[in-house]
Amino acid sequence: MDNIQLGPNYFCLRLLCPEIAPAYQPGQFVMLRAWAGYDPLLPRPFAIHQTWQRQDQEQQGIDILYQVVGRGTRLMAGLKPGDQIYLVGPLGKGFIIPEGLQSAFLVGGGMGIAPLLALAHKIIRDSRPSPKLSLLLGGKGKEDLLRVKEFIELKVSVHLATEDGSVGHKGLVTEMLPTIIPRQRPQVIYASGPEAMLKKIAHEASYYEIPCQVSLERLMACGIGACLSCVTKTRLAQPPEGLSPDGVSPTPFQYQRVCLDGPVFEAQEVIWNNGAE
16 A cells, blocks of 8 residues: 655555456445544545556555545545555446547546546547547646646646636636537536536536536445435436426436446436526
8 A cells, every 4th residue: 555645635545455446447436444443433435546457466456536625534644555444345337438439528626537537548448549538627726636647648638727827727627618619529528526517517518419427426424325325316217207397397306326326427317406407
């Protein structure tokens, strides 16, 4: 195990876990507990950032990208090589890559970058000919834009936005979409980050009739669908007779568990803002 500091309050936790790494699909996550005792009481969900393998020793593992924001992550920042942690995964459903993919946008906000690097690797590895990928990444400032170099090395076109204007577009990453989407017309959009950002991306994707997959963030207690603490509202695929939307009646919905039915959903399935349209 290694715990690499990437910047102020940002770390990459490298874990040896040969049982999890081979089964992982981009977008899946793990439930992690890196402390003794009962404070914090529950494990935390973390997106798997990427997998790795040391060919000389035939060792496999995963990387967890995290930001120190509370007691749990402060304890994680103190982990040292040789420490053991509680880990369950890979969990949930990841991103779906359509056959014959030729172009895609990867849109990340802050720590939403975590699952997108592995996704870019998989798209490039599995798609022929190599598709055109664009990363749209936003953060509060320059220090919040992580892993940019790794995307550039993959020959991904990178577009950056910062709220303080220190790098790239000054403002939110979603503000770049109305300009870039008509010019490049991706086949699919993959997005990960704060829910307000995802809602805006879903709206833009719907306007341009582009399929969009979003990775939702939720607090979780178990990660396996038992506690029902991470549910979200989604549209019913086939509403019962008499419940079809008519412009007046509320949209027929169902509750789905982000940990089990997600965390990746089709953007148009999600009912945003607790049901507000």
